[in-house]
Amino acid sequence: MHLSHVSLDMLCPNWRTEAAVILDRDQVRICSPAAARAGVQVGMRSGGVNTLCPHATIAQHDAHADARAVSDIALALLQYTPEVALADDDTLLLDVSASLSLFGGIRPLFRKVQVTLDALAFANCISMAPTATGAWLLATCQSSRKRRILRLSKLARQLDRLPCAALPAARPYLDWLKGIGGSTLGSLRALPRAGLQRRTHKSLLQALDAAYGQAPELLEWVVPPPEFAGRIELMERLEYAEAVLFVARRLIEQLCGWLSAHRRAVSRVVLTLEHERGRHARPPTELELALGAPTWEPGHLLRLLKERLHNLELAAPIIAVALHAADTETMAPAPKDLFPEPGGSPSDRERVLELLVARLGRENVLHPSPVADYRPEVANCWVPIDKKPAAIPCLHGAERPFWLLATPIPLPLKNHRPFYGSPLRIVRGPERIEDGWWNGLAVRDYFVAQAQDGSRYWLYQERGTHSGWFLHGLFA
Numbered sequence: 001m002h003l004s005h006v007s008l009d010m011l012c013p014n015w016r017t018e019a020a021v022i023l024d025r026d027q028v029r030i031c032s033p034a035a036a037r038a039g040v041q042v043g044m045r046s047g048g049v050n051t052l053c054p055h056a057t058i059a060q061h062d063a064h065a066d067a068r069a070v071s072d073i074a075l076a077l078l079q080y081t082p083e084v085a086l087a088d089d090d091t092l093l094l095d096v097s098a099s100l101s102l103f104g105g106i107r108p109l110f111r112k113v114q115v116t117l118d119a120l121a122f123a124n125c126i127s128m129a130p131t132a133t134g135a136w137l138l139a140t141c142q143s144s145r146k147r148r149i150l151r152l153s154k155l156a157r158q159l160d161r162l163p164c165a166a167l168p169a170a171r172p173y174l175d176w177l178k179g180i181g182g183s184t185l186g187s188l189r190a191l192p193r194a195g196l197q198r199r200t201h202k203s204l205l206q207a208l209d210a211a212y213g214q215a216p217e218l219l220e221w222v223v224p225p226p227e228f229a230g231r232i233e234l235m236e237r238l239e240y241a242e243a244v245l246f247v248a249r250r251l252i253e254q255l256c257g258w259l260s261a262h263r264r265a266v267s268r269v270v271l272t273l274e275h276e277r278g279r280h281a282r283p284p285t286e287l288e289l290a291l292g293a294p295t296w297e298p299g300h301l302l303r304l305l306k307e308r309l310h311n312l313e314l315a316a317p318i319i320a321v322a323l324h325a326a327d328t329e330t331m332a333p334a335p336k337d338l339f340p341e342p343g344g345s346p347s348d349r350e351r352v353l354e355l356l357v358a359r360l361g362r363e364n365v366l367h368p369s370p371v372a373d374y375r376p377e378v379a380n381c382w383v384p385i386d387k388k389p390a391a392i393p394c395l396h397g398a399e400r401p402f403w404l405l406a407t408p409i410p411l412p413l414k415n416h417r418p419f420y421g422s423p424l425r426i427v428r429g430p431e432r433i434e435d436g437w438w439n440g441l442a443v444r445d446y447f448v449a450q451a452q453d454g455s456r457y458w459l460y461q462e463r464g465t466h467s468g469w470f471l472h473g474l475f476a
Contacts, residue, residue, distance in 0.1 A: 019056035021049050029061050066090065069122070072250070074222045076116055078257035079296070080109065085132070085219040088168065089140055093132045093219060106150065119249050119298070129155050132219060133211035141166040152213045159211055160186025169207040173200050185211075224261040230254050230323040237317035241309045244273060244321060248305055249298075251323035256298045259328070265294030268327040269301065274320040282316045290362065290386035292353045294329055300354075307359045353385055362386065374435040375442045376472065380404045398431065399448060401458040401473030408470040411459070418459060418469040424449035427456070432463070446472070 019035040021028055023046055031040045038053040049056060074084050074092055080103065083095035096109060103109040106128065117124045127138035127147035134155050138147050141162050149155045162185050164170045164177050170188065176199070182188045188196075189208060197205055209215035230251040238244060248271060259266060269289040275282040289304050357365045366382040369389035373379045383389065411418040418424045429447030436442050444460040451457070458473035 019053050021053070021056050021058045022061050023049075023058060024061040031056075071222075072254055073117070073120055073122060075224060075261075076120060076250075076253040076257040077113065078222070078224060079116075079253075079260040079298075080113060082221070082261055083219075084222045086222065087132075087136055091136055091140060093136065095132070095219075106148070110148070116253055116298075119253055121246075121250070131155065131211055131213045132217050133207060134159060134213070137162060137166050137211060156212055160184060160189070164188055167204075167207055167211070169201070169204040173204070224258050228255055228258040228323075228325050231320060232322075233320050234318065237319055239314065239317045241312040241314055244271075244318065245302070245306055245309055247321045248323065249302060251321065252298045252301045252305070255323060255325060256296055256301070259296040259325070259331070263331045264328045265296045265331045266301075266325045266328050267291050267294040268325075270324045270326050271305065272322040272324065273314070273318045274322065275316040275318065277319075285312075285315065285318075287312070288326075290354075290357065292386065294331075296331060304354055307355060310359075357385060374433050375440075376400070376404055376433075377406075378436070399428065401456075402476040403474040404458075405472055405474075408460070408472045410467075411469040411471055413468065418449065418471075420451065420457060420471055422452040424451055424457060424459070426459075434463075448475075 018032065019038060019040075020032040021035050021040060022030045026046050028040060028042050028044045028046075028049060031042065035049075035053050035056050038056075040049055040053055040056070046058070049058065070086065070090055070092065074086060077084050077092065077094060081094050081096050081099045083098075085093040085095075087093050094113075099109060100106060103112060110126065110128070114124075114126065117126075125139050125147070127135050127149075129135035129138055129149050130152050134149075137159060138149070149158060164182060164185060165174055167185060167188075170177065177183070177188065180191075182191060185208070189212070193205060206215060210217045232247050232250065234247065238247075251271075255266070255269070258264075268291065271287040271289070273285040273287070275284060287305070287308050289301065289308065291300075291304070295301065353365065362384045365385045367385050367389060369381050369383040369387070371379050371381045371390065381390075409420075411420055411424075413419065414423055426447050427450045430445035431447075432445050434441075434443045443463045445463055446458060446460045449457050449459050456475040457471055458475065459469050460472055461467075461469055
C-alpha cells in the first residue's frame, strides 16, 4: 500500500479541492489536484507556482512530519493485522493472510482498509499480491494497470511488463540495462543469472526473486508502543465543536489499532481539547466517553463522540486535540452462543445506553443502587448508569412498590378510609419501620392498599401522631 500526498494532507485538510503545494529546496515536491489543474508541476520553482497559482497554500517539506504521519497510519492499520511493515517511498506492507477469514475475505478486507485510510484523510494507492515486493511494485509503479492479484502466475505476467526503473535495486544499472535491451523486469529475468550478478550485484537478483515469490522476504514489523498517547497539533484554530470530529477520527483509528495490537478493549476515553497558551491561556476542555461495555471498534467510539460534540459549546478556539485511553482491559472473545438471546444481545443494549448517556448527559441516565437503610427514601438511591451499584441484599419477604414518590402525598379521609381517586381498602400490613435515630428518625407503619379499579398503593401512618395517611409508592 503506497501513501501519497502525506505532507499535503497535513498542510491542508481539504487538499482535494484546494490548491496546496509542498516545496523541497525551492522546487515543487508534491501538488494537489487543484494546483495541478492550474499548471503547477513537480520540479517547478516557487516563482512559477506564484505566477500560475497565486492563491495556493505553500509549505516546505518536513521529512520528520512525513515519517510521523506514516507511523500513525501504520498504528491505525494494526486493527487488521499484527504484521505491518514500513517500506520505501512512504509505503506500508501488510501481511493479511491470517486475517482473511476474520474479515470475510479479500474484498471486505480491502474495503475496510480503504475506509480507514479515507478516515485518516491520506491519499493512497492500495495493491494486493502474493508477495510483499510484488505488492510494493504494483502500488508504486504508475504504469501498473491491475493492482489486485492473488495468484503467482498472474503476478509474474503483470510484473514482466513493468519497467526496470520500478525496482530500486536495478536503478543504478539502468543505462547498462538499456544498452543490452533490458527495459522491463521480464527481459531482466531472461538474462543469464551468473552474468547478471557479476555485472550488477546479488541484491538485484534477491529483489527479483522476492518479487516473483522465488525467495523468502524478511520484513521488520512495526512494534506498537506500550502506551497510547495520541495528540494532533492543528494548522488552524477550530471554533466549532463539530469540526473536532474530523481530527478526533484520526486519533480514534490509531487508538483502535493500538488496542487490537495489544488485544485490549477500552471502557473509558478522554478527549482533551487544548486552547490558547501564554497570556490568554485557558484550561483545556475534556470530554469523557464512558462505555457500558469495553470496545475496540472505531465506529462505536465515533458515534458516541458525535453525540457529545453535538451539544458542546466551546469556550475558546481549539489549537490541539489529544486522546487518552483512561481505562482498558483484556479484549473479551467474541460470543459463540448456539442460540442467540432474543431481543438483541447484551452488548446491543449496552450500546443503546451509551448513546443515551452521550445524548442526554451522564446525570440523566441512572440506575438503582440501594443503600443499607430501612427508610425507603434513603434506601432508594440512583447513580449514573456507568457507575456500579452497591451490592446490598434485598429484604426477604418485604413488598416494595415499583415507583417510590420523592415526596409523600397526604391523603384525605372519606368514611374513615384513605381516599385517592376512590376509597382505598387495606389488603396487607402493617409493616413497622423504625430507623434513622442518628439522622432523621422515621417511625412508620406501612400498608398495602387497593383501589376500586384494582390498583395498589403503598401507604403509611406515622406512629404516635395523628397526621393521617400518606401515599409513598405505587405498585406496577
